[in-house]
Amino acid sequence: MNFLTIFARNLKQGPQTEAFPLGPAFTPDRLRGRIEFKAESCEGCRICERVCPANAIRFAKTPDGMTFDCWHNTCVFCGNCEFYCPTDAIHQTNDWDLSHVNADKFDMVEHGLIPNQTCVDCGATALNTAPMVKNAKPPLSTEEVAEVRARCPKCRAKYLKNRKVPA
Amino acid sequence: MSTHNVPETFSIPVGPLHVALEEPMYFKIDVQGETVSHIDINAGHAHRGIEYLTTKRTMYQNVVLTERICSLCSNSHPQTFAMAAEKIAGIEVPERGIYLRTVADEMKRVTSHLFNVALLVHLVGYETYFMHMMQVREIGQDMLESIFGNRQDIGAMCIGGVRYDLDDKSIAYIKGALDKIEAETKDIIKTFKTNGSILRRTKGVGVLTHADAITCGVVGPVARASGVDYDVRREAPYAAYDRLPLVVHSLTDGDVWSRAMVRLEEILTSINLLRVCLRDLPGGPVNINDRPDIPPGQAVTRSEAPRGEVIYYLRTNDTPQPERVKWRVPTFMNWDSLRFMLQDAKIADIAMIVNSIDPCLSCTER
Ligand code: SF4
Ligand code: SF4
Numbered sequence: 001m002n003f004l005t006i007f008a009r010n011l012k013q014g015p016q017t018e019a020f021p022l023g024p025a026f027t028p029d030r031l032r033g034r035i036e037f038k039a040e041s042c043e044g045c046r047i048c049e050r051v052c053p054a055n056a057i058r059f060a061k062t063p064d065g066m067t068f069d070c071w072h073n074t075c076v077f078c079g080n081c082e083f084y085c086p087t088d089a090i091h092q093t094n095d096w097d098l099s100h101v102n103a104d105k106f107d108m109v110e111h112g113l114i115p116n117q118t119c120v121d122c123g124a125t126a127l128n129t130a131p132m133v134k135n136a137k138p139p140l141s142t143e144e145v146a147e148v149r150a151r152c153p154k155c156r157a158k159y160l161k162n163r164k165v166p167a
Numbered sequence: 168m169s170t171h172n173v174p175e176t177f178s179i180p181v182g183p184l185h186v187a188l189e190e191p192m193y194f195k196i197d198v199q200g201e202t203v204s205h206i207d208i209n210a211g212h213a214h215r216g217i218e219y220l221t222t223k224r225t226m227y228q229n230v231v232l233t234e235r236i237c238s239l240c241s242n243s244h245p246q247t248f249a250m251a252a253e254k255i256a257g258i259e260v261p262e263r264g265i266y267l268r269t270v271a272d273e274m275k276r277v278t279s280h281l282f283n284v285a286l287l288v289h290l291v292g293y294e295t296y297f298m299h300m301m302q303v304r305e306i307g308q309d310m311l312e313s314i315f316g317n318r319q320d321i322g323a324m325c326i327g328g329v330r331y332d333l334d335d336k337s338i339a340y341i342k343g344a345l346d347k348i349e350a351e352t353k354d355i356i357k358t359f360k361t362n363g364s365i366l367r368r369t370k371g372v373g374v375l376t377h378a379d380a381i382t383c384g385v386v387g388p389v390a391r392a393s394g395v396d397y398d399v400r401r402e403a404p405y406a407a408y409d410r411l412p413l414v415v416h417s418l419t420d421g422d423v424w425s426r427a428m429v430r431l432e433e434i435l436t437s438i439n440l441l442r443v444c445l446r447d448l449p450g451g452p453v454n455i456n457d458r459p460d461i462p463p464g465q466a467v468t469r470s471e472a473p474r475g476e477v478i479y480y481l482r483t484n485d486t487p488q489p490e491r492v493k494w495r496v497p498t499f500m501n502w503d504s505l506r507f508m509l510q511d512a513k514i515a516d517i518a519m520i521v522n523s524i525d526p527c528l529s530c531t532e533r
Contacts, residue, residue: 002358006299016302026309032316047458053228078231079322083330084458092316 031094032079035070039112042068042089044129048081057081066127068112072098073105087130119152121159126152136160175199181517183212190528192502192521198514206509208502210532217533218492225487226252226461230325237496237530238319239282242275243472244530245324248492250405251481252326255464262449264328268406270444271315271323271331272470273437274341277348278307279473280388280430280437283525284355287427290519291368296358303351310344313337326461328454338445345438352434359428369424373508373520376421383504387475387497388429389524393421399471406470410447411440423516423523430525460487472497474525496530 010016018025044066049057056074060067070081070090081090100108117128131148133140140148144163148156176199183193191212197205217236221229233244246268253260260268285300308318314337315321323329333341359365375385380393390397398415400408416432418425465482475497482491501524508520 002354003296016305026312028309028313028316030313030316032322050225051227051458053224053231076231076235076320077317078234078320079316079330080227080231083325084227094316 027094027096029094031096032077032092033096034072034093034098035075035081035110036091036093037068037070037110037112038089038091039068039114040089041087041130042112042114043087043132044114044127045086045132047084047086048090051080051084053078053080062113063116065113065115068110068114070110072108072110086132086134089130117150119155120150121155122152124152124154131156133160176204179514183209190526192526192528194505194509194517194521196509196514196517201513201515203509203512203514203517206506208505210502210528213528213532215529215533218494221492222488222490226326226483226489227458229489229492231322233492233494234320234322234324236494236533237527239279239527240275240472240474240477240496240530241320242271242323243470243477244494246272246406247468247470247477247479247494248481249324249326250468250470251466251479252461252483254466254468255481255483256326256459256461258327258455258459260328261452261454263451264453265407266444266448267329267331267333267453268324269408269411270333270341270441271321271329272406273441273444274307274311274314275321276437276473277434277441278304278311279525280434281307281348281352283522284427284430286522287369287423287519288365290522291365293362293364296362300355303348303355306344306347306351310341313340325454327457327459328452330454332453333445333448338448341441341445345441349435349438352431352438356428356431356435359424359431366424368516368519369422369427371420371422371424372516373423373512373523374421375504375508377419379504379507380421383507384500385475385504385524386500387471387473387525388426388433389475389497389501389504391415391417392425392429394419397476399469399476403469405468407444411443413440423519426523426525461489474498474527475501494530494533496527498524498527498531502526502531 046059049059054074054076056071058069079092082092114127114129116125119126131145148159151159176197179196179198181194181196183191193209195207196203224232230245233248234241236244281304285297288300289297311321312318315323315331323331375393377394380390380395394417396417400413401415414436416429418429461483463484467480469476469478478495480493481489484490512520
């Protein structure tokens with residue numbers, strides 16, 4: 001009896017399997033898939049590189065700045081990088097379709113560049129990273145963040161120290 | 168027909184592949200006619216060197232590595248590891264994190280138990296019902312994927328709490344999924360109690376007596392099905408188990424059927440625990456929102472994985488990497504009991520009996 005009920009229900013519902021690749025596959029919003037890197041929001045703290053258990057993330061200094069590479073064929077999609085990133089610069093999208101032909105295996109990389117810039121104060125060459133000002137009190141305005149950003153680490157520290165805190 | 172040249176006993180190889188779970192374990196079995204007379208267990212085919220690897224990874228990388236020791240207990244390993252690190256560093260997990268740990272643990276238990284019992288039905292030969300049970304489990308798998316972002320390695324744990332949070336929408340979704348699984352599990356239990364094919368194949372088969380269970384020191388559902396009333400969640404509560412209405416199920420027959428029945432009953436208990444957790448879920452942060460260095464020290468922690476008690480030993484020094492991580496997994500205790508269960512069993516029941524301890528070689532041989 002029990003079995004007949006299941007049978008009738010399944011007959012009515014049709015196949016439970018997904019039609020993929022002919023149709024869409026079940027993909028929840030929170031699915032942890034392909035890595036996305038936003039160089040503009042990156043503080044260059046390299047925490048993600050340190051916590052990545054697969055050593056899939058590599059930062060490298062180049063003449064143009066600091067490059068970010070995440071090798072999707074090494075990544076285990078654990079989400080440690082996103083979890084520990086202080087700025088949400090690294091994010092796991094719900095794109096899980098990473099199939100590719102063998103010839104493309106070295107291109108399965110999320111690449112980013114944090115460019116060099118010239119410090120507006122001292123003229124030194126430094127990375128244009130997002131400033132680490134989350135804990136600054138009172139919080140910085142958008143203009144202030146942009147001003148901090150335009151400086152090298154030393155001048156950033158000086159700027160923040162000399163910042164006039166309204167009473 | 169002459170019987171002169173036919174020896175009375177044969178040795179047959181079972182495994183190393185495809186005994187029950189496509190996990191490598193090799194049995195050299197002496198049979199007399201159709202009856203098992205002697206068993207030799209040969210393990211060690213799946214050594215991956217993870218214990219060594221843990222000493223080459225930092226504590227924070229190891230939370231992910233330990234998760235990959237076993238796919239079905241993939242929440243218990245990082246949780247027990249994180250508990251050890253927290254013990255050494257004196258980290259207090261926030262209240263909400265404690266409840267969310269329990270939620271993750273119990274969700275994994277539900278799907279793990281459903282998987283094992285479904286496989287039993289497959290080995291019984293009742294393929295249609297196997298498909299049905301896997302479909303029921305799929306409700307749970309979809310739930311894991313929707314809440315945690317992965318079907319198996321749910322990545323819920325971190326040192327100092329959990330990595331995920333629930334909002335009203337996801338809580339409502341989980342409740343809906345649990346209602347479905349609960350109704351189906353009740354049906355499955357009814358089927359297990361009445362279906363002739365299942366009863367004939369599993370009742371009185373692969374018996375592990377209470378005394379033998381004690382001798383082997385078995386844990387988890389294997390122990391509870393032989394009347395050993397032991398569950399780490401009650402004996403040494405961790406996470407939120409000390410404030411939950413936990414019911415420990417135990418039976419006395421110690422056969423394949425009892426082991427399956429203990430698991431099925433535990434699914435219902437887990438669903439109940441999940442509901443209570445979701446109802447009582449306190450507010451506040453889910454983790455300590457920090458990545459502190461773990462000071463030198465050592466700790467032993469344990470938890471109740473779906474397969475039974477898992478114990479972690481962790482020793483840290485002043486490097487970011489642990490000096491030693493060692494774990495004792497439930498299958499290590501349980502597989503010895505196969506000698507008793509398989510004794511005098513029929514050849515056709517071997518795979519079913521092996522499956523009934525819910526063997527996990529990937530964690531035992533790591
Ligand atoms: S992506 Fe995030 S964690 Fe990685 S370096 Fe940038 S800010 Fe730091
Ligand atoms: S998801 Fe995990 S493995 Fe992949 S890059 Fe991030 S930390 Fe590394």
